Amino acid sequence: xxxxxxxxxxxxxxxxxxxxxxxxxxxxxxxxxxxxxxxxxxxxxxxxxxxxxxxxxxxxxxxxxxxxxxxxxxxxxxxxxxxxxxxxxxxxxxxxxxxxxxxxxxxxxxxxxxxxxxxxxxxxxxxxxxxxxxxxxxxxxxxxxxxxxxxxx
Numbered sequence: 428x429x430x431x432x433x434x435x436x437x438x439x440x441x442x443x444x445x446x447x448x449x450x451x452x453x454x455x456x457x458x459x460x461x462x463x464x465x466x467x468x469x470x471x472x473x474x475x476x477x478x479x480x481x482x483x484x485x486x487x488x489x490x491x492x493x494x495x496x497x498x499x500x501x502x503x504x505x506x507x508x509x510x511x512x513x514x515x516x517x518x519x520x521x522x523x524x525x526x527x528x529x530x531x532x533x534x535x536x537x538x539x540x541x542x543x544x545x546x547x548x549x550x551x552x553x554x555x556x557x558x559x560x561x562x563x564x565x566x567x568x569x570x571x572x573x574x575x576x577x578x579x580x
Contacts, residue, residue, distance in 0.1 A: 447471055484511065500546035503553060506563065507545070513567040520560035528555060533562045541569055 452464035478486075497505075506516050527533075536556050539547055548556065556562045 481515065484515075488512065498546070499550075499553070500544065503545045503557065506557070507540075507566045507570055510567070510571075513563060516557075517560045517563050520558065520563070525558055525560060527561050528559050533559055533565075537562055537565055537569070540566060541573070 447464075447467055449460075449464040449467045452460040453468075455461050455464070506512055533556065536548060536552050539552075540556065545553065556566070
């Protein structure tokens with residue numbers, strides 16, 4: 428079966444947007460309507476049983492975060508260092524249409540984060556960097572380049 432949709436089917440809020448629409452017929456006295464409601468529920472159950480990789484990875488990261496007692500700076504660093512997490516974060520920023528700050532605002536923050544550590548940014552500065560896709564991409568690239576240069580030496 429091939430299912431094409433612009434949203435991932437959800438089985439939590441019935442009758443809403445990308446959720447099941449025939450759920451009210453599940454308990455209907457007419458056998459045909461109950462059968463149609465059951466038939467409609469099949470792809471939703473499949474989607475719930477086999478979520479896409481991005482949702483599985485998000486669940487893994489959420490579970491890992493519950494067991495870690497890391498600081499904000501540790502979590503911020505993981506968004507910079509982990510290529511997958513960085514790409515996901517940047518992609519989400521792009522998809523939501525987040526605005527990019529001017530380079531002269533972002534560049535000093537990036538330099539300070541790289542040279543002194545992200546814990547040297549104020550909460551406001553860290554939020555600015557985290558909400559700017561270009562800044563997060565640059566941080567990831569520059570830190571990865573710096574690490575590979577040190578490893579090569």
